[in-house]
Amino acid sequence: MGTEDIKSLVLKLSIPSIIGMLANALYNIIDRVFIGQGVNEIAIGGVYVTLPLMFIIMSFQMLASVGGSTLMSISLGEGNRKKAEQFLNTSFLLCLILSILLPTLFYIFADNLLNIVGSTPENHQYAKDYFDIVLFGAPAIIIGFGLNNFIRASGDSKAAMNTILIGVFLNAILDPIFIFGLKMGVKGAACATVISQYVSMIWVLMHFVKGKHALNLEPKYMKLDKKAVPLILENGMPLFLINIANAIVTSIITLSVRKYGGTLGISVLSIVGSVTNIFFMPLFGINQGVQPIIAYNYGAKDYERLSKAYKIGALYATYICVFVFLIIMIFPYQISSIFLNKNADPKLLQMAAPALRKSMYASIFLGVSITGTSFFQAVKRPRIASTTSLLRQLLILVPLVYIMPMYYGIDGVWYAYTVSDFVSSIIVFYFLFKIFKLVKIECEQEGDIL
Template sequence: MAVSAEELGTQDIKKLLLKQAVPASVGILFMSVNILIDTIFVGQWIGSLAIAAVTVVLPITFFISSLGMAIGVGGGSVLSRALGANNKEKALLTFANQIMMTFLMASVFVLLGMFFSADMLLLFGAKGAIVKPATEFFFPILLSVPFLALCMMGNNIIRAEGKAKFAMFAMIIPAFVNIILDIVFIKLMNLGMFGAALATSISYFMCFLFVLWFFMYKSELKLKTSHFKFNFPIIKEITNLSFVTFSRQGVVSILAIILNHTLYTYGGEHSIAVYGIISRMLMFALFPVLGITQGFIPIAGYNYGAGNYERVKETVEVSIKYAALLAAIIFVFILAFAQPIVAVFTTDSKVIAETPNALRWVFAASPIIAIQLIGAAYFQAAGKAKKALFLTLSKQGFFLIPLVLILPNFFGIFGVWVSFPIADILSTIITGYFLKKEMNIKLTKHNDGIL
């Protein structure tokens, strides 16, 4: 059952979080299963080099499409608080400006990607035998990126309205389409990397059609032509908060560049394939934690906008407890089943030998990441862009990138894998400090009427 915007401020927090987080988790699960199966098909039917090629290309396309996600998350925070303050007109203007911003910016980046494709692929680590399959995969995917960007933007707005189940469907549909078309294009038609890219591109377009249908027939946000005008105060507010998500994705892209080059230097093509498997497992295994984080944002944002600070505080506490429990269960699962998990992806003996221990090290600090994820999400939901940006960038930007640059000089390829849990621990300590301060002082003072 869908949740109306008003119910975000009245329903029991635990039940409300469950209603928001479960569909978000299921949506992320299907999306990650889609990426996981896509990687398995590519690895088993084309080869481990194909996994390496996908690992090189996807950070480029996700960086461009993350414009939509950034505008969706930042604008979703503005929209949630506007709905909480009963300012429907601002919510509508925010949504219209998000659509225009996403389409224009994604299109510009796609054109740049087409003109500088060879340089981009080299920058992101396409070297040696990886170049040919990466190039075949890149162009069809690039042309579909504007549709993916609009899907990512729209999905965040659907959740901001409280319609988490529809957001879930928007993630499930492309997963099914991609898996079916992978079988047709790769296995039956033997189209190789081009077939894999074509299947993914069509799945993005199907997602776009579903999101378009939702906003035409199911959304509470009924846009008129008059709303499609650039409103610079709203654009500034969206940009301030969007910058948090886009900066994070920008740092993730820089990390991908550094990781791919470091992995190639210390382990060759097969080490990039190893990280390709690990990166997909990170999204797949952590889907319930990410789902709780996504379910948390509209609840916290709405109640912060409505001045219900006690509900905001309760939402933070409940979300961290649930997310931490799930993350601990995931950690135990990875420890126990790393070897059989890896064997599903490839028959390459080098990749199978190296990946299980690398996978365990990357997940080593996962039981504590709930604090970092929920803490950064709280400051974004509350519209506190500077703190949100600082905390969002803390793991990859302040810790993981320097560690990846330094530790392999002393420990070789092991230095790459051990960098992940160290970065998780350090960023969680910092986020925990700021979040505890906010909960104990800021929201308490709000509740007492001091601020």
């Protein structure tokens, strides 16, 4: 990562990451499509209600693993293999602990949690049936996805992509079998997801057991080191906060939609959320491809390469933003209809298609903005990364979701996305201009980065 052509390296790492992130998003979206076709439109909303709780589980996985994988990349860039291996094993132990604690707590309080995040009397049982089963897959999510971040950060993005693809393809095969063949409805979709996640986790563990990774899982390093843990948590905090913010914002939006659009409105939100999630995944995939390049060259103090890596990543992300923007503006009805069967309420399609457009008007700015947050994290600016993430996801969007529906009804929710995306992007542009100057100075100074 310190010598290869930057453009080729960005493509080499980003394309598998994009495919992997898209595949990751398809875990839940495939469920919703099959549920919409095989159950009903209310069940789509019920499954969507569980999303904030799954965001929380993913956020803790990222807290334990993403920070450690970033620090591993920096350590490898400095030529310090022992330190890199320590970060890997400490993160793995954190993931093991979380994989026991989180599912247990969530299962005990499932009914109350689902009510808090916005379920309705009509869709609550669908949500409960789905959530109770997918919780059994939470350990596979935390451990499997956690270790997969280290595979990706070491530069083996193809293996990281395969981890996700294995689960997605298996889920796509099992979903129709459980939903249509065995007529298990949302429970069948949940079972298919859990089985797929455990198969993916086994694949990841085999990658380490067979010695295919640059580093090893070593029991002697598998401890909560008082120096490593704070660094891991600090560097994992931005993505942790992004997902916690996603959970909070998704819940608030669901509650607002429930107030102004009822149970049918939540089903519309499920469609909008599914489509926008697919849109964001390629951007996050570019982030995951570019971030280890930036982190490695930051550790090596090569400003020219890290700067070029970010700019190329941001450019590719912008291309994706423009392409997706045009697709959604031109084909909103066709996209929305994928989630509905022929017996669905016609009103749902008439609500969903315009909602897609209204929520995406400022999406073309997000290429530079979202990759900017990844840049801040890679150059050890976790506080700025956290702040810029919270601006878009929480500090700007949440007040707008409360205020705008008072004047525009349920449409106010969709417009809130657009306003938040635009304002937060301007703020990220400012920080990028400032931090690039500071990073250049740091790369010219003597001594290690860490």
